[in-house]
Amino acid sequence: MLNTSFYYRTNSLIADTFPVAQIAHEVGTPLYLYSLKRALHNYYTIKEAFDGANIQAHIHYSIKANGNLALLRGLIAAGAGMDAVSGGEIFRAITAGASPDTIVYAGVGKTMAELRYAVEQRIGWINVENRDECDLINAIAGTVGVRQRIALRLNPHIVANTIPNIATGHGGAKFGLSMNIIEDILRDKHLFPHLDFAGIHIHIGSQLHDIAETAEAVKIARDLAFRHGIKTLDIGGGFPVAYQDGDELPHPSAFAQVIAPLVNGLDVMLEPGRGIIADAGILVTEVQYIKKQDWDTFVIVDAGMTELIRPMLYEAHHSIIPLEQRSGDSERVQVVGPVCESTDVFARQVPLVNPQRGDLLAVMTAGAYGMAMASNYNARVRPAEVMISASGLAWEVARRRETWEDLIRGEV
Template sequence: MHTGAFAFDTASGLSCDGVPLADIAASAGTPTFVYSAEAIRGAWRRFDAAFGAVPHAVHYALKANSTLGVLRLLRGLGSGADVNSGGELEVALRAGFRPDQVVFTGVGKTPEELDRAVSLGLKAINAESPGELERIDALARARGARARVAVRLNPDIDAGAHPHISTGRRVNKFGVPIELGRELYRQMARMPGLQPVGVHVHIGSQITDVAPLRRTAEAVAEFVGWLGEDGIAIEHVDLGGGLGVSYDGAAAPTPAEYAAAVLPAVAPTGCTILLEPGRAIVAPAAVLLARVIDVKRFFDAHAFVVLDAGMTELIRPALYGAYHRISAVAPRAGAVAACEVVGPLCESSDVVGKNRRLPPLEVGDLVAVHDTGAYGSAMASTYNRRPLPCEVMVDGGRWEVIKRRQTVEEMVGLER
């Protein structure tokens, strides 16, 4: 029924790399994210291989999913890390990434975060503004150090993604307008605490048309040419993340197609190409395993199928109107019927899937919400005092809990 790690057979229902999801639910409970280690490995290696012909480094973007078990797996493959906050930086270090494997992006970095980044000597701090460059310079000089920096350029290119996850337009808060960047790099030559090592862009997420990514690469390559004219040599071009995945079965560009779109522009710069994929690495590698806790049908309207998972575990449908496939783990015989799959929270936006056609579902049945490895657990909250969910990794026919379910004691542990 579904391709990849999650396969269906009539005897054991939906399984992850041969492990029945029903077995995991029986032991770990629900809601639980179930990851396929093999799917994560495969996605990372495809990405890496797509750029194999040129010097490059894949810096997995922690914001998509920063559960330690996921990070350790990726680090073991040779991945670097892209972090977006002081918290993600510490988590990356804890997962074993060395500071020289970490790039730090973030539209607002606190003095403490910047000082920590400078003290560690990260591979690059992707600076967002002239003011931030001055602050990094001062912090580095105070330490007698030179911070490796890149400026995040805003190329004013529409990624064609949902407005909430488009970041490369002038109207967005991210980066420095590309036409102002040249002067900024000239000024950096007069800032002894800074070592300009790269340029950075990231125009958005869930981008399913490579054309804006190609135009961005061309704009960046032209910019690197200007730097060359100014006698500024940099080591790397960081193209950010953003490659979309197929949530609904429609075609999405492969890493190879992405590489083919951007490399003709950026490879001739001679710079190492840095990439910051998040979603493309982990989204398809997980399902959110949930149980039906109520079925409500009134009059002739479609049924509401209420799950024990909702916007606290997976906020994307509520936040972006995002679509995720939903399937019964062990489909019952009977006609498929229209339903709305919802979470248990006190919000009308707490919908997991609108207008679905699913086989009959009864209280106690298990469902899988697909392609939830990215921006699922990473965006989870305890709204309505719901404990953070369990997370499980399946690898080589075995599975283990990589994050146990939060207890109420832990939830209130910070309070007095």
């Protein structure tokens, strides 16, 4: 799963211009390593795909995928807006320098305090998933003295062909509002004088493979928008990312070409997360032990489900490769973490050549939903994050490794 930023040069894994092992030796492991250059490349690929299809799309990076401030700053400087799902993410976006009016805020369970913060900060959009939210936001906006722009999140009842746990637009999902409820709200919009019903929002899932499903959902949302004179369509995120060699996935331009004829006359917003940062990040880990027993070889590393839970949560595949390639025949090993859970296995058939204690490995395509989902389970400290600059010529620790003191901070 190599790309323009992560590649081998004379058997050593390089990140932009730096041997990954050099950074790992300086910072220690486990370690998340990101390439801002690659993230910006992905951002511009999506932007140019939509520009090329004559859609003026506003890209709002989905902070949930990876909220590191260095990343947010880089994307904001490139012109991205932000997509937040909590008060904390709005705070992160504003701290990183986002102008509040470029922030959209979604979520099924926004609290009163979060909504108040969002309205007081004058954020651009609130994506509403519940009629009661309309009451709350209307009341808050009235008190603050503003008219809050909102988009109603439609559940288009489309079953996206993706990992079931990351499909969100089907009838049984908790996300969004059914068509009849949205029609009722829009019929009653005079009851909400402090709301500007300016948009329709959809997001049918992540890692979307099937452009036809996206087109179908966009068509349903577009028709709804047209019926009510609504001018903005937020079509969410979901651009797919290759996690293994040979994954054949639609390019953003394929989505743009299919969507373009459907959204004539509408403003379009996008909320990509994974598509921007997944392949711009790797998790670097050190082999602690090799255990050969019965018919298995276990390669026990110093990262686990506490650093990257996707394989354990979704059975997601991540390629695992050595920082220094060895010649010889590879054997198939289980790469496992140190966490006290039998599910703490990254992968079961990883080809490695003569793995040794002290070897450094890279878990590839780990930039999205990696550190963002990291935990302190087993009282493990969360790893450091390193960002390589947009030029590819400098790096810095963008977030220091936690300490044991961090683990008990806040406890009595």
